[in-house]
Amino acid sequence: MADQPARNFVSYELQGEIAHIGLNRPEKRNAISDSFVEMIADAVARAESEAKAAVLYGHGDHFCAGLDLAEHVKKTPIEGIRGSRRWHAVFGTIEHGTIPWISALHGAVVGGGLELAASTHIRVTERSAFFALPEGQRGIFVGGGGSVRVARLAGAARMTDMMLTGRVATADEAERWNLVQYVVDTGEARRKAHELALAAAGNATISNYAVINALPRIQDMAKEDGLFVESFIASFTATSPEAEERLRAFLDKRAARVKAPGTAGGG
Structure with a gap:
């Protein structure tokens, strides 16, 4: 029907x-x-x-x-x-x-x-x-x-x-x-x-966009082409205003460090 x-x-x-x-x-x-x-x-x-x-x-x-x-x-x-x-x-x-x-x-x-x-x-x-x-x-x-x-x-x-x-x-x-x-x-x-x-x-919007759009495309590329594109994406995301704020928060100890699974206060 x-x-x-x-x-x-x-x-x-x-x-x-x-x-x-x-x-x-x-x-x-x-x-x-x-x-x-x-x-x-x-x-x-x-x-x-x-x-x-x-x-x-x-x-x-x-x-x-x-x-x-x-x-x-x-x-x-x-x-x-x-x-x-x-x-x-x-x-x-x-x-x-x-x-x-x-x-x-x-x-x-x-x-x-x-x-x-x-x-x-x-x-x-x-x-x-x-x-x-x-x-x-x-x-x-x-x-x-x-x-x-x-x-x-x-x-x-x-x-x-x-x-x-x-x-x-x-x-x-x-x-x-x-x-x-x-x-x-x-x-x-x-x-x-x-x-x-x-x-x-909770991630940076630009980082999420790069992960879901760049990773599958890089998988389709030759090794050196993928590494080349990775460099551009890494530079672009790292120089965004949101990345700067998040990196400063980490350096100023305002953001949690990565810890082993099951560790109290991990992040």
């Missing part, structure tokens, strides 16, 4: 400086349709305009079970290309935007859901989560950026295994494969994601 235009599949909540964006189509395991993508785009634009970091999560029992196959099966080849390119554009505004995004994962993180999660900068998963790329079994191919983002996280060989055999990964396997960075108990992913978002929001 086609989406109902009046229904909003994305919730939005601003908690201080952190935007919380929820995928809200639980009866379909948050499967993503074309109209759903446009609602994600609107929420991302709003978060970029008023938040310093964002948390992406799913309502119901699952983060996202992927592409809405009922809609996809009706598309012509050119409609499929246009849809895929729109996913690329919207997910790209997350990956290459101006604020850090942390995804809170639980239940199904499958197909397009994994592609969406891969566009965020940090991924937190509950132990209940499971990860899969079943496109091969459906007779299709990833179209939401997975061949680039997921393959770069887990490696092409691991992704090939998942797509050819239908292998389903647990949360612990996903962490070992670099698909996620944190594994937490059931019900804790969104809280942990918010904690990480707060930490990121």
Whole structure:
């Protein structure tokens, strides 16, 4: 059945400086349709305009079970290309935007859901989560950026295994494969994601922008090209007014020093 235009599949909540964006189509395991993508785009634009970091999560029992196959099966080849390119554009505004995004994962993180999660900068998963790329079994191919983002996280060989055999990964396997960075108990992913978002929001804005935009591009460069670009970014960020104030605060002992994990007063 086609989406109902009046229904909003994305919730939005601003908690201080952190935007919380929820995928809200639980009866379909948050499967993503074309109209759903446009609602994600609107929420991302709003978060970029008023938040310093964002948390992406799913309502119901699952983060996202992927592409809405009922809609996809009706598309012509050119409609499929246009849809895929729109996913690329919207997910790209997350990956290459101006604020850090942390995804809170639980239940199904499958197909397009994994592609969406891969566009965020940090991924937190509950132990209940499971990860899969079943496109091969459906007779299709990833179209939401997975061949680039997921393959770069887990490696092409691991992704090939998942797509050819239908292998389903647990949360612990996903962490070992670099698909996620944190594994937490059931019900804790969104809280942990918010904690990480707060930490990121406390950084200098220009530093966050450099981290989320420069690092992935430098990875695509030859070694010497990457080092050359790094020098320019390092110089540019270090000479900003905010950097000067933060460096002076550290030198004047007004900012916490880095300490070992578990040490009281670490920062």
